[in-house]
Amino acid sequence: MKTLLLCCFLLFFNIIPAVLNQCMKDQQLSLLHLKKSLIFDEHPFDSYPTKVLSWNSSxxxxxxxxxxxxTDGRAVGLDLSRESISGGIDNSSSLFNLQHLQSLSLADNRFGYDSSIPSAIGKLTNLRYLNLSNNEYSGKIPIEISLLTRLVVLDISYVQAITSPKFSMLFQNLTELTEVYLDAADLSAQGTQWCQAISSSLPNLEVLSLSNCGLSGPIDQSLSLNFNLYP
Structure with missing residues (x-):
């Protein structure tokens, strides 16, 4: 009897992890629909799509x-960086059905000048990490990013041919941000507004990266950060 109970006990604890890690059906379908919709660069010169193409319904x-x-089988992290994606993510994308995502990286892809950052990004309200860096989006950074109130890290550095909205509007609800990367964003037309927006909206900011932003003159006094200068 004791042997039988021990076997049942061990079987129970061997089954539980598998059940806990099992992907929920709706999550798998959304990811497979995303895979089907993506457009890849036909001639990538520095990276090949290896992650997404390996996804299989079996x-x-x-x-x-x-x-x-x-542990309950919901997708909470999605790393699609360096996949040579050139299109296929718009406001209708099944990506935005993954409402439990906490981390999303689309960095270092091949989104062209005919692609823009979808405003539906604002639906992913559980995001804590968002990396859209090193892409060639056009248009404006969608103000819907301001709906991502749980964001801790935002990286929109080296996003070419894109214009920024008023930072006072973009950052107004993002009080949890500790790291912001805006390298190569054109801040020259914003005057001191970007300083005031950051100082008034981001009380927890620890890292602010602004290389190649076209800045000149002194930093506005409203932005009181402890600057670490690197050679």
């Missing part, structure tokens, strides 16, 4: 490259 999506799941 395997659990929590085991897929670039996908991180919670």
């Amino acid at each position: 395997t659990d999506c929590c085991s897929w490259l670039g996908v991180t799941c919670s």
